Amino acid sequence: MSNLTDMEIFARVVSAGSMSAAGREMSLSPAVVSKRIRRLEEKLGTRLLQRTTRQIAMTEAGQGFYERVVAILASVEEAESFVSRGSAKARGNLKVAVPTSFGRLHIAPHLGKFLAENTDLSVNLDLSDDFVDIVGDGYDLAIRIAELSDSSLVARRLAPVHRVLCASPTYLEKYGTPQSIEDLVANHVTIAATNQDPWRLAGPDGIETVRTQAPVKTNSNEVVRECLLSGVGVALRSTWDVGPELREGKLQILLPEYRASKDVGLYAVYPSRQFLPAKVRVFIDFLAGLYGSSPYWDHGLEDWLRLPSNARAG
Known part of the structure; x- marks a missing residue:
C-alpha cells in the first residue's frame, strides 16, 4: 500500500504541475511530497522528475512510468467505485x-x-x-x-x-413595452452589473451589442435583480434566477426573439x-x-x- 501511495503522489505532482500544488490537493507539505518522490525514485533506481525552483519536468523514464501509473490508478479507482456504488457511500x-x-x-x-x-x-x-x-x-x-x-x-x-430580457409590470406601465432593440436602446432604462456590460444579443438580424444605461451602477448581480423587481429598468437575467417571478407575472419577458449570444x-x-x-x-x-x-x-x-x-x- 505504501508503494501505491507513492505512485499516486507522483501522478498528482505531474497532473498539478508542481509539488506545492499537489501537496495542497492532498493536504501534504511540499517537503513531504518531495521526500515521497525521492523515496520512489530510490526504490526504482532512476530519476523520474527534473526539478527547478519554478517547475518540474518528467524524464524519459518518468514519462513512461507516469503513463503506466495512471492506468494502474484508474483501475484502482474503478474497483473502489464499484464498491462505493454498491454501498452507496462517499466519505x-x-x-x-x-x-x-x-x-x-x-x-x-x-x-x-x-x-x-x-x-x-x-x-x-x-x-x-x-x-x-x-x-x-x-x-x-x-x-x-x-x-x-x-x-x-x-x-x-x-x-x-437561458437568459432573457425582462422588466416588471410597474416599469412597463410607466415607460411602455419596447418594440425593438432600437426602441430599447433609445427609450428605456437598461440595468446590468459592471462585469456584464455591454450585452451581446443574438436575434433575427444577427448579433446586437447593447450598452446599458441606468441611474444605478453596481458590481452585484443581486442588486441588479432587486432593481429589476422594483421597477428601475430592463435587465437580461437567467431563468434560474427569475423563473418564479416570470411564472407569477412579477416580471415579463420582452423581445423574446433576442437572447444572450453566448452558449x-x-x-x-x-x-x-x-x-x-x-x-x-x-x-x-x-x-x-x-x-x-x-x-x-x-x-x-x-x-x-x-x-x-x-x-x-x-
Missing part, C-alpha cells in the same frame, strides 16, 4: 466553490437531501462570484455558469442556461485527473439528476424559451 469533506446567487437558490435548499443520502460526507460550500483557482485554492470542484474555454480542467455540463451552460468543473474521488463523483451525479436538460426552474416557461416539445415537463 470525507467536499470543498465546493459556487456562484453566490445560484448556490443560495439551487444548491443550499437541496443539501439536506444530498447529505441524507451520503451520511459519511460533509460539504464545505464556498459562495463567491470570484473566479477561483480550483487547484491552487484546494477545491474539489467548482460550479460555473459560463461559456467554457479550453483549460487544464475537465467539466461536465449539468444544465442549459452559456451550468458546469461542474474539477481538476483534470483520471482518478476522480468518489465524493466528487456522487455530488456531480446528484446535481446532474437534480437539474438535467430541462431544469425545474424553466418549467412553465417552455413556450417563451421555445424548448422542443419532448423537453417540456410539468
Whole structure:
C-alpha cells in the first residue's frame, strides 16, 4: 500500500504541475511530497522528475512510468467505485466553490437531501462570484455558469442556461413595452452589473451589442435583480434566477426573439485527473439528476424559451 501511495503522489505532482500544488490537493507539505518522490525514485533506481525552483519536468523514464501509473490508478479507482456504488457511500469533506446567487437558490435548499443520502460526507460550500483557482485554492470542484474555454480542467455540463430580457409590470406601465432593440436602446432604462456590460444579443438580424444605461451602477448581480423587481429598468437575467417571478407575472419577458449570444451552460468543473474521488463523483451525479436538460426552474416557461416539445415537463 505504501508503494501505491507513492505512485499516486507522483501522478498528482505531474497532473498539478508542481509539488506545492499537489501537496495542497492532498493536504501534504511540499517537503513531504518531495521526500515521497525521492523515496520512489530510490526504490526504482532512476530519476523520474527534473526539478527547478519554478517547475518540474518528467524524464524519459518518468514519462513512461507516469503513463503506466495512471492506468494502474484508474483501475484502482474503478474497483473502489464499484464498491462505493454498491454501498452507496462517499466519505470525507467536499470543498465546493459556487456562484453566490445560484448556490443560495439551487444548491443550499437541496443539501439536506444530498447529505441524507451520503451520511459519511460533509460539504464545505464556498459562495463567491470570484473566479477561483480550483487547484491552487484546494477545491474539489467548482460550479460555473459560463461559456467554457479550453483549460487544464475537465467539466461536465449539468444544465442549459437561458437568459432573457425582462422588466416588471410597474416599469412597463410607466415607460411602455419596447418594440425593438432600437426602441430599447433609445427609450428605456437598461440595468446590468459592471462585469456584464455591454450585452451581446443574438436575434433575427444577427448579433446586437447593447450598452446599458441606468441611474444605478453596481458590481452585484443581486442588486441588479432587486432593481429589476422594483421597477428601475430592463435587465437580461437567467431563468434560474427569475423563473418564479416570470411564472407569477412579477416580471415579463420582452423581445423574446433576442437572447444572450453566448452558449452559456451550468458546469461542474474539477481538476483534470483520471482518478476522480468518489465524493466528487456522487455530488456531480446528484446535481446532474437534480437539474438535467430541462431544469425545474424553466418549467412553465417552455413556450417563451421555445424548448422542443419532448423537453417540456410539468
